[in-house]
Amino acid sequence: MNILVVLAHPSDTSFNRAIADAVTGVLRGNGHRVVFHDLYAEGFDPLLARGEDARDAALDAVVANHCAELSAADGVVIVHPNWWGQPPAILKGWVDRVLRPGVAYEFEEGDNGEGVPVGLLKARAAVVFNTSNTPPERESQVFGDPLQLLWKNCIFDLCGVKRFCRRMFGVIVTSTPEERRQWIEEAKGLVGEVFPAA
Incomplete structure (x- = not known):
């Protein structure tokens, strides 16, 4: 399978980087082809230029490459x-x-964007790993877990990816080395379960 892994953390010594490295190792060990992007290290430009949101817009080479990799991804x-x-x-x-x-999506003929899009991604599954300094109970009870809503409901479900798993690790700032080791093993186990050996 082709698996796209995207990391977004400014520090190359972060726990996020440790998670990304660990799960990438599992995926490769399971025989998958991994395309890995560290957005900060690559200097990815996040600014959507005027007119780039049009379906037929001319894309720069970097964005076009990311689009092709996403389209080809099985996960x-x-x-x-x-x-x-x-x-x-x-x-x-x-x-x-x-x-x-x-x-990632399109609207049906005659729909000007007011309806529900049709998902185009061929990926069978998506996994999101987050780190946080907010206790999980507070994240859920006080804030309603906005990242779950964003990634599952607003992005992957609408883009056609029906299997979704997410794990939030925290509280990072007070975590011990042993807790972090356990979390890494948990991340490896989850990605190995969702994307088993080919």
Whole structure:
């Protein structure tokens, strides 16, 4: 299978990077072809240019390449921190520029965008790993877990990816090395279950 892994964290020594490296290793060990993008390291430009949102817009080579890789993916893994209940801006910009009409979704004939889009992604499953400094109970009870709603309901479900798994690790700032080791093993186990050996 072709698996697209996207990391969005500015530090190459972050726990997010450790998660991305660990799950990428599992995927490759299971015989999958992995395309890996560290958006910060690559300097991905998150700004959607005027007119680029049109279905027939001319895309720069970087965005066109990301679109082709997403279209070819049988699975998607996203790794990012929870910042104010949202992904980092660089990842939001990646979504804006890459999950575009004609690539990730389209509207039915005669629909001007007021209806529910038809998903175009061929990916069978998506896995999202987040880190947070908010306790899970507070995230769910007070904030309504906005990242779950965003990734599952607003993005992957509408783009045709029906199997969705997400795991939030935290509280990161007070975590011990042993907790982090356990979380890495949990991330490896989850991605190995969703994308087993080919």
